[in-house]
Structure formats: structure tokens, C-alpha cells
Amino acid sequence: MQPTFNPWIGYIYMIKSVDTFVFLDNVQFERRSWQNRNKIKLQNKTFMLGLNLQKTSQKTLLQDILFEKDDKWKIKFLKTVYHAYSKSINFDKYYHILKNALYKHTHLVHFNIELIKIYCQNLNIQTPILQASSLNITNEKKEKLLFEICKILKADKYLSPEGSKNYLEKEKAQEMFKNANIQIKYFDFIHPRYTQLGTNFIPYLGILDFLFNEKNPEEKFKEVIKENESLNQK
Template identity: 35%
Template sequence: MLNVVITQSNYIPWKGYFDAIAIADYFVIFDEMQYTRRDWRNRNKIKTAQGLQWLTVPVEVKGKFFQKISDTCIAEKDWAEKHFRSIQHAYAKSPCFQEMKPMVHEWYNEAAKKTTITEVNMVFLKGIAHWLALPTVFLQSKDFDLMEDKTERLVHICKELKATDYYTGGAAKAYMNEEAFADENISVHYFDYSGYPEYPQLHGAFEHGVTILDMLFNLGSNVGEYMKFKLEK
């Protein structure tokens, strides 16, 4: 078996995204797609004493209606410093903050040097995946010859990688042409993001849909015990 996941990059995404990385032998970042505003590409949520707060990476969008995600540039130089301050304020009292702080700060220092949102996202995706000890290989869609048809693009990438299984989100059922994959002997699977256990979390009622940093600061090395790639082994 050889599992492939193909999706857009997100900014320090939630735990479900990293479970998708965990199941993949090859995780292909498909950022040769049109950038969409108010999406997960450049923002995510943290929990604070005042409620959920968005951390948004400022990007250049004015007059660039059809730019690709991979071409979307960072608009301000001090965004990383601001985000890290917000994170410190929100999580300073969490059980594992002091343990995780140096590593997260290092990621932010590295991300601050990048010029596009894809590059920023890759810093955190690779950094967190490495910390979780995931052996997944990251690739980018720009490394492949891309077809015009959306499904053909996905099938072509899977064929190039000699995939036996393709994993995607449940929303893809509405448009997925499974026959195109079956013709190449590739099985299609849909992620089930239900059933995650709750973990000790600061600031009121439990929230699943926040950045995985919330787990890192509250659980430290025990993060895996609350994720499906460990729970379902």
C-alpha cells in the first residue's frame, strides 16, 4: 500500500489536518489553486480568556483576484512577532507552555523570513510533523505536470507517485469522480473527523476546531494520545 493525500496548505491547522498527514506516505501541497479570502490558508484560531481569537497572517490581495495560493505574498514584516505575543498571552498558564515555547518560537522566527503564505505554512507543517515523528514525505504540486481537469490532476499525481490509495476530506464526495481513480487501480477513501476525545484545555468550554498549537501547549508529548493516528492503531 502507498497512501497519498493532496490538499491546500493551511496556517498551523487543527489536529485533523495532521491526522491526514499521518496517514499519508506522500502529502502533496496543492497550492497552484486560486487564493480565497477568509479561508484557512492564512489564519487559524486560538483559545483565549476572552474567547476564540483569529490569528491572521496579512497577505497582499488588493487587485490580485486570481492569484494562486503559492503566489500570495506576505504583506507585513512584524506579523510573526505579533502572533507569538498573542500566543504567549493566551497560553502562558498552560501546563506545557514552557516546554513547547522555544520550539514554537523557533518556527515563528523561521516563518518570519518567508515571503509567501505557502512558504510560511510549510515551516509549521513540516516542523510539527517532525515533532510528531511522522515519516511522511512532503511534496508540492508545482513539482508535477498538471492537467486542466481537476480530477485528472489528482489522478495524475497519484499515478506519478505509484499510489494505491488516495485520501481526501468528506466534502469531496459531492464532486469526486471515483471511476477515474478506479480505472488506475487507486482506491478512494474519505476522512472521518468525528469522535475525537476531549483533552484538558484552558479558557472555558471545549473547542475542537482550533490550531494544533492548543494541543501542544496543553498536552506536550502526550498529544498523540488524543489523535486518531495513535488512537486507531
């Protein structure tokens, strides 16, 4: 999976569901994607929170994307998070983590990966995590890249998000995985209800909403695991 900013809780559960998780950090950056923006809850409504980036060519790799140099945007970014979650039970802890990472990194990928790893640690997820860029694979076609990663890791199953069906269901891709005895499974997830600020519950927000608001996120996440464990581990 690409290392997205503030990924939804299903993304985090997907990391928990596999033996090894690989960040696709060596693919082309996609503008207006989940890589640099995601949903939070602000004033009882969904709000798209984004990270400011330097302008680049359309073919720039995700691993080469840099934050905008002028730090003024970071002040506005953090103010938005403050207004959205300052009254939440875990605000101080996760706001501090977010702020530290924001001022520590210049590259979008490094920022996203560090935060995802911290969130996993806080939820007691111990899945080994790799970066595709460390595997020395260069393939432009998505299905070939995924296949090569699976081969290097000696995988017999590949857990894929539903969105990848459009290229993994092609005949050539199906034949390639089948001949290598690699089974493709598609990720399924029951979205939980959890403690949330405001009067109405909004699902599919970024994981920060869950971490800010749940009194004991690790214990609540265990309930999420229990509810979903039969879906993706067969």
C-alpha cells in the same frame, strides 16, 4: 491537501495516515480560507487568528501569495499568541518556532509548509511530503489534478477529506479513478480531548493549541493514533 495555516489536529493525523502526503501549493488562492487563518483559544473563547497578505488578483496561485510588507502586523499577531498561550506549558518552545518562521519567510506557502513539517517532526511523523508544484502538473479542474498526482505517484488508494466529495462523487471523476484502479477513501477522525487552558474544552482548534498545552505532545499523539488507527488504514 492545501498547506493551511495552523491546521487542526485531524489534518496532522491525516499526514500520519498515508504513505505519501502532497501539498497542493499550485492551486488558486482562496480568500478568507484556512490557508491564512485558523482558530485558537483566547480568553476561553474561539478566536480566528489571521496572517496579513499582499493584495493580489483573484486568479493568483497559492504559491505566489506574499505576506504584507509592513511588519507591524506581525507584532500584533505575536502579541495575540502571547496573550492566548503565555501560560501554557510548552509556550516558549512553540512561540519561538512560530516567531522565527514568521520573520524568515515572505511567501505564505513556505511559512505554512515549514511549520507543518516542524510539527510533524515533533510528533514523530515521518511520512514523505511532496509539493504538487514539483510534479509539473497543470490542470485547472480539481479532480483531474488529484488524479494526475495519484498516477504519477503510482497510488492505488487516495485518502480524501470529506469536503472533496462534491467533485469526487461526480460520475466522470468516479469513472476516471475506477478505470485507473485507484480507490477513493474518505477521511474519518475521532477528535481527542487534551489538556487545554481555560474552563471549557473547545475542539477543532489549530494544532498549536495542542502543542502549546500538552506536556508531552508526542505521547498524547500516540493515543490519538491508537484511537483512530482502525478508521482510515483498511
